[in-house]
Amino acid sequence: MNIMIIGGGGREHVITKLIARNQNVSKIYALPGNGGISKFAECVKISAEDIDTITSFAKTHEIDFAVVAPDDPLALGAVDRLEAEGVKCFGPSKNAALIEGSKVFAKELMTKYNIPTAKYEVFTELDKALSYAALSDCPIVIKADGLAKGKGVTVAENFQQAREAIMSCMKDKAFGHSGERILIEECLTGKEVTVLAFTDGKTIVPMVSSMDHKRAYDGNKGPNTGGMGVIAPNPYYTQTIADECMRTIFLPTVEAMKKEGRMFKGCLYFGLMLTDKGPKVIEYNCRFGDPEAEAVLPLMESDLLDVMIAVRDERLADVPVKFKEKASCCVVCASSGYPGTYLTGYPIDFGNAEEIEGVDVFHAGTKNEEGKYYTSGGRVLAVNAVSSDLESAREKAYEAVKCINFEGMRYRTDIGSL
Numbered sequence: 001m002n003i004m005i006i007g008g009g010g011r012e013h014v015i016t017k018l019i020a021r022n023q024n025v026s027k028i029y030a031l032p033g034n035g036g037i038s039k040f041a042e043c044v045k046i047s048a049e050d051i052d053t054i055t056s057f058a059k060t061h062e063i064d065f066a067v068v069a070p071d072d073p074l075a076l077g078a079v080d081r082l083e084a085e086g087v088k089c090f091g092p093s094k095n096a097a098l099i100e101g102s103k104v105f106a107k108e109l110m111t112k113y114n115i116p117t118a119k120y121e122v123f124t125e126l127d128k129a130l131s132y133a134a135l136s137d138c139p140i141v142i143k144a145d146g147l148a149k150g151k152g153v154t155v156a157e158n159f160q161q162a163r164e165a166i167m168s169c170m171k172d173k174a175f176g177h178s179g180e181r182i183l184i185e186e187c188l189t190g191k192e193v194t195v196l197a198f199t200d201g202k203t204i205v206p207m208v209s210s211m212d213h214k215r216a217y218d219g220n221k222g223p224n225t226g227g228m229g230v231i232a233p234n235p236y237y238t239q240t241i242a243d244e245c246m247r248t249i250f251l252p253t254v255e256a257m258k259k260e261g262r263m264f265k266g267c268l269y270f271g272l273m274l275t276d277k278g279p280k281v282i283e284y285n286c287r288f289g290d291p292e293a294e295a296v297l298p299l300m301e302s303d304l305l306d307v308m309i310a311v312r313d314e315r316l317a318d319v320p321v322k323f324k325e326k327a328s329c330c331v332v333c334a335s336s337g338y339p340g341t342y343l344t345g346y347p348i349d350f351g352n353a354e355e356i357e358g359v360d361v362f363h364a365g366t367k368n369e370e371g372k373y374y375t376s377g378g379r380v381l382a383v384n385a386v387s388s389d390l391e392s393a394r395e396k397a398y399e400a401v402k403c404i405n406f407e408g409m410r411y412r413t414d415i416g417s418l
């Protein structure tokens with residue numbers, strides 16, 4: 001089989017690595033891929049958002065199966081276009097991807113189908129949003145409606161912060177059209193859990209749970225990022241909670257999307273808060289999380305490509321989806337300045353990191369030039385260790401991180417220290 005992976009981050013690196021193990025795979029192309037992915041796939045300089053060029057590439061290269069991993073091409077309808085040309089895909093259609101592409105749509109869906117979530121109001125006018133925020137008890141949460149590269153959410157501790165977030169979305173248009181409509185939400189408290197789940201629109205199979213660390217600095221301080229590290233499984237996510245989530249959130253979401261004529265096929269991401277009134281949805285994503293994928297997928301025992309094909313063919317109920325009874329700890333090494341502005345192009349010294357048992361160094365933002373690796377993004381590497389338990393996974397991940405070096409490298413030292 002010829003496989004095409006769309007995307008070029010750490011998530012696509014782990015997906016490519018696992019797919020490369022499947023005996024039926026003869027060739028993998030990654031569009032655009034990255035330095036690490038180039039070990040397993042031919043990287044082709046086509047942007048993940050250039051759907052026209054991706055579609056013609058798939059046809060000329062006789063692609064049998066495509067994985068569309070990032071949110072932008074999914075929201076732009078990459079899966080619809082490829083499937084229309086006869087290319088089978090893992091990933092939701094454009095109308096199902098709206099569950100991530102519009103937070104207002106997701107909220108209205110949850111309200112309509114009684115899926116537990118935070119209370120909210122929607123605003124399209126700056127003055128009304130500001131007056132509402134002024135009258136609200138802080139903390140409150142300000143969210144841009146559309147996609148904002150993981151940066152469109154502000155948990156405002158006081159009115160001043162809320163005001164800045166609202167102005168930045170609605171007046172300064174920091175997120176372009178994505179912030180023209182905003183949500184102001186009740187702030188939930190509790191432990192956060194991410195659950196990624198395979199679904200073919202009929203059956204839903206959750207993967208091992210995880211815990212992202214979204215804030216930039218130790219102690220959950222600083223701005224939100226795309227994610228600075230992950231542990232899996234999430235120690236707070238008990239079997240009783242998992243059963244409750246299946247009943248009140250997972251199955252009702254799949255059912256709701258089907259009823260709305262937006263059958264969801266692919267990986268559905270549930271960002272949950274375990275509140276004292278039960279688990280509630282903070283957000284949905286229409287894809288594997290990044291860096292959650294780098295911690296969760298290495299624990300997968302079943303063949304990833306076989307499961308992806310079963311999802312596409314709507315026969316998920318017939319395939320085994322098994323995970324190892326082990327733990328992962330994944331630490332992101334970022335460029336100095338991330339999630340703000342940062343410089344790239346620095347050489348990366350990996351030391352002996354990849355020789356440590358159970359360690360994978362996934363490349364998030366790197367490029368390979370004549371066999372040497374250089375930084376090319378904000379999040380540069382996602383260093384994951386799999387071990388028998390969380391504590392030893394954590395030790396190994398940090399042992400590996402300490403072997404690695406590049407100019408300005410920064411990482412959180414408290415991933416998984418509960």
Ligand code: AMP
Nearest residue numbers: 118141153185186187188214271282283
């Ligand atoms: P999101 O981009 O929607 O995942 O939001 C980023 C982060 O903001 C989440 O991981 C939470 O930590 C926080 N957050 C979002 N919505 C809420 C909420 N309603 N209450 C408390 N925290 C929230």
Ligand code: GLY
Nearest residue numbers: 226227289290291
């Ligand atoms: N790590 C959060 C996300 O992928 O949206």
